[in-house]
Amino acid sequence: MERKREEAMETENSTGFSSFPDQIPTNYPFSGGLFDFPGDISGAGKTSSSMGFMELLGFQDPTTPVFDFPPPPPPATSLPESSDMGNLPATPNSSSISSSSTEAANEEQAKVAEGEVEEEGVGGGEQEEKTKKQSKPKKKTQKREREPRYAFMTKSEVDHLEDGYRWRKYGQKAVKNSPFPRSYYRCTSAMCGVKKRVERSSEDPTIVVTTYEGQHTHPSPVVPRGSSAVLPRDPGGFPNSAGVLPMQTTQSHYQHPYFFSLPSPSLNYSSGASTASFLRDRRYCTTSSASLLRDHGLLQDILPSDVRKEEPK
DNA sequence: CGTCTTTGACCTGCGC
DNA sequence: GCGCAGGTCAAAGACG
Numbered sequence: 001m002e003r004k005r006e007e008a009m010e011t012e013n014s015t016g017f018s019s020f021p022d023q024i025p026t027n028y029p030f031s032g033g034l035f036d037f038p039g040d041i042s043g044a045g046k047t048s049s050s051m052g053f054m055e056l057l058g059f060q061d062p063t064t065p066v067f068d069f070p071p072p073p074p075p076a077t078s079l080p081e082s083s084d085m086g087n088l089p090a091t092p093n094s095s096s097i098s099s100s101s102t103e104a105a106n107e108e109q110a111k112v113a114e115g116e117v118e119e120e121g122v123g124g125g126e127q128e129e130k131t132k133k134q135s136k137p138k139k140k141t142q143k144r145e146r147e148p149r150y151a152f153m154t155k156s157e158v159d160h161l162e163d164g165y166r167w168r169k170y171g172q173k174a175v176k177n178s179p180f181p182r183s184y185y186r187c188t189s190a191m192c193g194v195k196k197r198v199e200r201s202s203e204d205p206t207i208v209v210t211t212y213e214g215q216h217t218h219p220s221p222v223v224p225r226g227s228s229a230v231l232p233r234d235p236g237g238f239p240n241s242a243g244v245l246p247m248q249t250t251q252s253h254y255q256h257p258y259f260f261s262l263p264s265p266s267l268n269y270s271s272g273a274s275t276a277s278f279l280r281d282r283r284y285c286t287t288s289s290a291s292l293l294r295d296h297g298l299l300q301d302i303l304p305s306d307v308r309k310e311e312p313k
Numbered sequence: 314c315g316t317c318t319t320t321g322a323c324c325t326g327c328g329c
Numbered sequence: 330g331c332g333c334a335g336g337t338c339a340a341a342g343a344c345g
Contacts, residue, residue: 169318171337184336188316197336 151211159183159198159208165216167196178202192217 160167160183167185175182180200187194194214201207 166317168316170339172319173335173337176334182335 149211149213151209153201154208154210155206156208157206159200160185165189165194175199175202180205187216189216189218 160169166188168188169183169185171184172181173184178199179202182197182199185196185198194212194216196213197209197211199209201209
């Protein structure tokens with residue numbers, strides 16, 4: 001099984017992760033765009049499905065390329081808690097406390113981003129991350145809280161990108177207005193409730209949209225069996241404990257060319273110009289990133305330069 | 314045998 | 330209330 005995946009990676013992406021420098025966190029694939037979703041991208045399922053991911057992510061302009069380079073880090077004011085998150089200990093129970101601190105902060109931030117901050121007063125109704133379907137419906141006025149979500153758009157032939165963690169697929173659903181199904185994965189580590197969804201863009205089948213939800217509670221990524229992935233050694237708090245969220249901590253602790261978070265205030269999702277300016281801003285095309293593209297085939301395979309520059313529509 | 318995927322059924326939320 | 334669509338469960342099967 002793993003071998004299959006490995007083969008897929010090798011055959012379809014031409015190169016393995018072993019070619020990554022060990023500072024390249026493998027748990028976040030590649031140079032796809034990362035979006036810090038301000039809100040629930042799926043809670044209003046119909047909305048998201050009707051919009052389509054590209055639009056949802058702000059790529060309303062079909063010619064808008066997938067991010068090649070990380071866009072500029074958001075202003076510090078946009079991520080007031082980023083440092084907090086960076087200091088956040090790898091709490092083994094983060095899923096249960098997430099609503100009180102991390103998640104709440106994120107959601108609030110998200111709401112602020114949308115200009116619709118409400119009274120919080122949620123009162124810690126979050127139970128275990130596994131409320132399941134049997135859980136009684138929450139108050140109508142109060143939507144089910146969700147872990148913060150982060151999405152990547154990655155050019156890849158493979159749907160399930162190796163990211164250093166082990167995932168168990170627990171579902172697959174057809175997506176409306178999309179010929180491609182959406183797959184649901186859950187981190188196999190005990191006590192870790194991180195989930196991710198993987199789907200292909202209906203507008204560009206070569207784009208894989210991976211949405212992470214939650215924080216890894218285990219301090220270090222699990223080495224994928226049979227994988228030659230070189231896992232990051234946590235150079236001062238990154239990648240690490242949170243796995244998914246480090247991208248936020250990255251803002252303040254570890255600026256890695258591959259990871260970026262885009263709080264909505266700093267990015268006009270509907271603005272192709274913003275994206276274009278990001279792409280043009282070579283400050284964010286670090287040498288390591290650029291050289292990687294040249295020296296290591298993976299990223300190039302995933303995001304061919306011509307594809308990255310313009311969508312072959 | 315353990316792990317993971319597949320897949321149909323079920324639950325939930327939302328709009329009409 | 331109903332229907333639709335997203336999200337999840339869990340049994341069965343595949344695979345190494």
